[in-house]
Amino acid sequence: MAEPAGRRRGPFGLLVLVPLWTALWSSTCWARSGHPRLRLSHKELRDLNRSEVFQGPPGGLDLSTMLLDEAQESLFIGGRNTLFSLSLENVNAQHREIHWPSTATQVDDCLMKGREKSECANYIKVLHQYNGTHLLACGTGAFDPVCAHISLGRWAQDPVFTLQEDLVESGRGRCPFDPHSSCVSTLSRGELFVGLYTDYWENDAALCRLGNRSYTRTERDDRRLLNEPKFVGSVVIPDNDDPDDDKVYYFFTEKALDVESGNHAVYSRIGRVCANDQGGQRMLVNKWSSFIKTRLICSVPGPHGIDTHLDQLEDVFVLKKKDEKTPEIFGLSAQQATYFGATPEGPDHHWTAFQGRVPFPRPGSCASQVNGGQYSSSRQYPDEVLRFVRDHPVMLQAVRPLHHRPVLLRSEGGRRLTQLAVDRVEAQDGHYHVLFIGTDDSVVLKVITIYNADSDTMEEVLLEELHVFKVPVPITEILISTKRQQLYVGSELGVAQVKVHQCDLYGSACADCCLARDPYCAWDGHTCSRYLSVGLSAKRRFRRQDVRHGNAVQQCDGVLMRGQQSHSAEERRVYGVENNSTLLECKPRSPQANAHWLLQRGTDNDEVRVDDRVVKTPHGLLFLRLRRADAGVYLCQTDEHGFIQPLARITLEGSASKLWYKDFLQLIGYSNFQKVEEYCERVWCSERRRRKLKALQPKWKFSPAQERRGGTRGDRPRTPRHALTHPDTP
Template sequence: MAAFLCSAWLLLLLLSARGLHAADADSDFRYIPHEDLLASSDSFDEPGVSAYSVIQFDLARNQLLVGAKDSLFRLSLRGLSALERARWEAPVNKTILCQDKGQREQDCHNFVKVLQINGKKVFTCGTHAYSPLCSWREADNLNKVLETVSGTARCPYSPQANSTALMTRDGRFFAATTTDFSGADPVISRSMGGLETLRTSQYNSKWLSEPDFVGAFENDEFVYFLFRESAVEYINCGKIIYSRIARVCKNDTSGQLMLKDNWTTFLKARLNCSVPGQYPFYYNEIQGFSYDEPQGLVYATFTTPENSIAGSAICAFNMSAISTAFSGAYKHQAHPGASWERHSPTHSSHGKCPTPGGGLPRGLVDSSKYQLMDEAVKPFTLHPLHVSQPLERLTKIAITLVDTKLHKSVIVMFVATSEGKIKKLGVLPRTMNTCLLEVWEPFSPKVRGTAKIMDLKYLKETDSLYVASSEGVLRVPAQRCARFPSRQACLNAHDPHCGWNELKLSCTTAPNKDPLALHWEQSAPRCPVLTDPVDGSWGSWSAWSSCAYKQGSGDQCQCRIRQCNNPAPQHGGKDCGAGPNIEVTNCTQHGGWTAWSQWSACSQTCGVAVKSRRRTCGNPAPAFGGRVCVGQDHNEMYCSANPPCPAKQGPPPRDGHWSEWSSWTGCSAADCGTGLRTRRRKCDSPSPQNGGQECPGCAEQSELCSASCAEVRKFSTWTPWLAISANSSSKL
């Protein structure tokens, strides 16, 4: 306990002595608010998708590959426009089984953890509801699955597990992860690429002891892994976590018997990031790293333990120091409970890569006996490059090198904090001291505090930083030179990216990427000047939001504001120029009547008549949820002053006269009976007009009629007898 308190007190004294303090967002021009950062950046997020955990550049196809929860994306490098989405969800039976095993529903999805490019193909792995699965896909068509393989020893089961993976240039896949549901079997493995599958010794804490993997990179014939783990060499004194760098040969050929399918070239060494002194202060837990291959430097962020007062530092290690540590003596424990001692085996080839055709490697006994190097890897500067402000934890890191007017390859670092901020740091070339250049706020207030930065990478081709987070993907240009309105403000910023352009009279990057241009001015490198007058400049407008129009009325407007904070005027600098700091629009507008129109003319000039007038609901018209006008929009009244209308003089009346009778109809009687027949006439010759009399009499007449009887045919009386001649042949 006393040691812990002393360490914590030393940390506070150290941070206080270095004069580090938080950037005051209201007065420090180095602070970039979220609205201003977003105005010059590109962002991408898909509704319903979260945990954008891994990004990978595909320069051959000018695209960015992104792995997220249940999804893979292809985005354009500039603009982050969506090119393709491939849904990759765990099947229902897997998610049900995952929950039946006691996992939370939100963890029983497919979280993409591995995303590696190999030529025209992409190798990707996901947790797949605690049943890891990997697949090969086409780089320009992620929905086309070429092959599916097991994710065991390639991808963790849990989305919370820290793992890393690397596809080497020759197509060999290396992974550092866990291989079981409980996460109790950590492994560094090799698969694919035409060589046998290898792994670290199983359940052997001398190889790996509860590690949290941070990253991996390749250099020459080796692959290196960075992680933090429980220090087995300290176990006799208590429990502590150390940062490690491990190394294996790409072409390791495995051993025999006990080392069958195990590495024979596996070695690891401690990474020492500390403040020197009689009692050095150590930042023991590595959190993130970035490898600069041209310079052969490994940059890493380190923190104090989670249960300690928060503190962080950045250290850099060159490959020669790493190689020296791996070429030295080993740290060995003869038997459990024994102290760890320094050992230097004579003529040992342990850790040396096998040569083609050389058979089994020599020193296989040393391979099973020695894994830990005695000497720690020392940083290439005496002090850490950067020690964070009090109570701050640094996580991810990305670096770039910038050529300036006076120096080549000035180191610029971008580091993320556990609070979700990103800091831009510059390293002074001569002293290797670090200066805080900018503090970015990548998250909106709505998610600030809960959003987490999950991956951070810099791409020189676009001079941009790419940020993958729990909320989405962000591309942020590395510089914002244009925000400095004057020459003095530009030079006082001492940003390696920025200088004063005498031709454009503005703060710009090096013209045509030539920092030696005569019309481009930069001052000698130093930390930003915070005491000279700084002229104010307007920040970006906030998003439109509802605001009250009148207190208690319930009426609303849309308002947005901006502040004079980009930068804020300081030390006698000029205030922001003309222009409002608030804009109001779309206020609730209730309808109002216009004035009545003039009365219209009477509907007629004499007798009873009316006149009317109108008004409209347009003074103002109702808008943005306002009420409509109440009342009538039309009004009428009698024209009381009209004179009586004169009597009308019409034509004389004309009496009606009958037309001629029609013909009689047929008789209605049956044969030999009596019936009726009728005839008709009309009062239309002429018709009565102008009040004339109707025709007198009836329009129809009827009379009796009878029908003739039909004749009956009868025989007449007989005639007298007549004489006729007859013969014998005649017949009567």
Template sequence: MNKGAMHPLLSLCVFSLLLPTVALEENLSPVRRPRRFIPYDGNNVLLFREEGVFNYSTMLVRDDLNLLVVGSRGAVFALDLNNVSKKHASVKWEVPLKKVNECKNKGKNPETECKNYIRVLHKKKDGSMYVCGTNAFDPECDLLSYTDGTLTLAKSEEDGKTKCPFDPYQKHASIMVDDSLYSATSVNFLGTEPIFARTSPPMRTEFTNYWLNEPSFVSMAQIPESKGSEKGDDDKVYLFFREIAVEFDYQNKMVVSRVARVCKGDIGGERTLQKKWTSFLKTRIDCPVLELQLPYLIQDTYLWCEATQDWKSCIFYAVFTPQIGTSDLSAVCAYKVSDMSKVFSEGKYKTPIPVETSFIKWVTFNGDVPVPRPGACINNEARGIGITNTMLLPDRTLQFVKEKPLMDEAIQPIGRRPVLIGKGAPFTRIIVSKVQPPNEEEYHVMFIGTEAGTLLKAVNYNEEAFIIEEVKLFEESGPIKILKTFEDKLYAGSDFGVVQISPSNCDRSPTCVDCVLARDPYCGWDSTDGKCVSFSDSNRKLIQSLKDGDPSQCPKVDPKKPVEMFILQGDTTRLDCPSPSQLAEVHWEKEGLALPPSAHLHLLEDALIILSASESESGHYRCYTVEKSKTSIHRSTVIEYHLHIYSNDSEVDPLPQTSGPSVTGLQATLAFFVVAFLALLAWNFYNSHIPLPCNTKKKNVEPQQNPDQEAPAAAAAAVEKKPLMSNPQNNTSNNNHTEMDGRSTTDGEDPPKPRLSTLQFIDDESEA
């Protein structure tokens, strides 16, 4: 929050005068949580990172070169568009030592701030790339080319002021339109002079807080409003940002979200606003979240336009986060471009009026609006009165827009409510992809990056938001800084690297019920192959119920075979129950009856803990989940256990296993004793200690045994008489329970040794 800004909670009374309370019904826009969480080790992504390189925050998709060009700190990489883990080329762009020292002498950190962070990366018409970096608080731009598998910088050392920020941590935005760079950044070392500028023909904003008041820039987008326009309108460039609201008391600084726009054909005024925007207008953009009245702050936008439709059908998706310390909810709101255009082209203006001494109050302007309309592009109406470019606009129109760039009406989202509200790590980035399953309508799937380095996958079904999953993309926790998409691939960048991920990943659903309850518009259940597959990869009719999440069409499955568990009385054990859904309630039952928690039984989200097991804990346990869909409630068995409790003096064999590491150890022990016995027998025959039948005669008296033979004979007897099961009293509580699949619960410890009867049983099984 900016210096001098009041605490957000004190702004409630101020903002409530501007923003009417929007009461959202719980069933229309409730807070959502992901149905499934995918940890880093199961995310199935392709990763690129290079030792010593940091901040992979700029991306450019070059499908003509089959490359993903990535800008980082001190380097640019050309990665394979189909496999980002494969690097085709790279070029370093580091700061000379002299400049690093200059930066250090100005009070900046030489290890972090006095580096070259790539912040601008755009394609030009000739195929080259325009790239700019912070260059140790002295921004610089250059041309980048890719030829014969090599990235090359032209080393033109072009001044980057007005194009790229000085400070690598300062927010900025840019877009390339017809080889002209539109940029929103700061033009001085201290970052106190914000500007929204264009390189050619050169244009910029006024240095006044009426236009930009301590802004934090977010994003830009071009809208081709001239296409098919009956009024002969011009294309627009929209800028999204946050700033301190001038319409509030200057002592009560409160940040609000804004959208501004300029005309592509704007070349400034002749006398007033020379080389400055004559079409710069801005207004507040709202995303009302539940009953909260403080304005949410815009963090990123994504423009969705249908290729076959005109610009009026385009939608801006935007992510918002709360004012500091007011909430842990983030939101996505969607806006029609046509609604934005209407506010700027037809809406009323705000005007500043002095109150008392130096206080300025902004109110609705109800006076006469000059002609041509202030802030409007040159259109047929203007041309009809001889005004063919902005330099011919009258001073009255220019003076009006110079003093009153703020519109009275705020932009409201579609439905006047968020598309999605999520709880947890704040949202940082958003990208939207379209998918249309067979015989279904078209859906917009939102992929949302978070501060925790995770990616949310969400969709809206008939005004019902649903978060399919949350995937941890990087092992380290840090914000997702950029998202890009191309065809069926998603790319994400953070401080720690670049990842590529498929938008579908249907194989994460192991059963038909889970596949349907996931409600993923990319996926359906293939009954023939018995797996969840992508619609695009199958010609069969797949089972899915996107709007209702109804798995009633799924084929019945065979009952699960219980896992046999053997527990020593008095021990503590854990019965795992990995639920496939975070939206499901986990329940336990024993012998068909609900299992309530007690002093000995602790029910966790993913397990049942049994403390000091007694004989009463023996029996059949079942873990199942209960998950609600729009139409019904679904129960699914996750796992079943058959628990056996035995005591130290129990005669019951606790290990009827036929495979696994414990059985392997027993078989090895048996083999050792057999080999030792045969070797000892052969040694005795060789030394004639045991006479062969052909060399012996019947004698009535046993010969006296040589004392030297007593030790080997005793050893042989000891081998034959040694019990093959250790005393239960010597067992430790760490290895007394074993599952039927033979997996040992501890590593590096000797397995229990069975009795001879058990060895016979195992030996019979191993010979089968």
């Protein structure tokens, strides 16, 4: 390794790069269980006007990449044979598209090489804003990559979206051959930095730069640099005010070389090159002279001091700040079931710590004024420096998460987390990171994490679970527009546009709003609405929000007394039958609340005792065998973060079992007798009783007056065995 042991410098000689890793753990014993404060189905999102879905052509989008352009007010999508331009305001508004298929010659050659017809399309995998009027787009071109420039209008109102056919050129080295191959890229100052497999058979993995300067890449056939990588992300980050010192960071996973034969371990990696690297003059010609990499370690402590590493890096999100030199980097990692088990720290088999003298300039240094200005180009580096860089590409110290643990640790019974976007939100009690996490079944999870420095613990709060697509498919892209407060979520089915918040859905009371703990939302004195840090003093006086603690008792004290909003217990009457089952239905408004049952006896309230006869269920209090002594008034109330509120006051009345047919008729009336299911919902019929009631249904007919009250003669036989008449029948 290039980094000598015991040195105090960071893994790249920097202290500004602080990665935070969000991790998935595949074993439920480690997962922190939790329910969302709000769960919305695809239909509910549409009905509430919170989402729109662009579905594209009938065959599907086969979406490969998305680009959000606030200046053009457009969302650009690269799919199979087609580029789309959608409106950021409404993705379902009139869109524009460019049909860009593979040529007939490309398709024929592709099929001749034994590829499937579906693979021989042009899958657009690289899409960047080239300048103010053009995009750079590259596609697989039926295993013959191509690139082109896309003309845009100078302003968002200009209806220009065309492919410049005279500028179509080879995309080799800029786009992979295989549509299923991983590829990451970033464009900086007209130069494309890309991580990809450059050949047809995916034997040559490389980190490349293409542009105005000379072509630069990693060395071929050197497994010490890249060993069967899967590319995940890339970003350009300036170190300081000197642009010659800008660095390009690559995130990927690769097979480890430093383990015993037969152990197919995979490491998460972060690699770095200097953006201005020209390679060497005699050695490393047109090859990176600044490439170094190290391991990304996100681990969970296990028994006997052995950590389990989450090395399946799925996605990264770079949260930029006003100071571009200090972004926060979030990673989404997974422990695949096939690799489940502890990975103990131990001696390496190929790599050992370098103990000798490190030459100057140090590996990873850029030719810049910040580094002394002795070299104006990497081509001036001494051969000794280039030789050392080539032989020592791996750093000793790994990059670990802030707080040395995952910020989020979840397991959803087989649900896999696939994509990540992060928003930094200002709340009344500080700033919070809101994580939007896509899954493999069309769900977006909206989560915040709260670090407690006193106890050195991390609390995760699952705010919303949004089912953005009708059919469960993996989410492949998530982009966020903080300006518009919208998410743009991509999958093979299309692109969903989703509002990041809809505060009024949490409830109509101050307590509901505070208990939600959503940094976007606050109680404004009348409703749960968007929190704004700047406002009139009159509005600020009534604002209630407590994200860190969710203390509705403190925040909403006195609000209910002022009569602005209140929850009153719903009054209901339920009739039960002795020795039969009966359900007192009461479901908390929030899945995060706990329901408690009290039995009112005069002025006292006694907590209901549960046993093998009386059971608490998520739907209410279930009496498996009702007794006459169970009759009384039951109060259902919820407890959430110490805030108690009544939901229902239910009067339970019972009767002897031998009279239950009579009770049944008295309770629901003859005209509504056909509504067996409604009756059974009220008194929790056993399956046997439900069948018996339904068997009785054909024996009844209805008079005209009864039909007007709800009976339907057409649903009954015309010659019944019995004819009952309602007492009210004239």
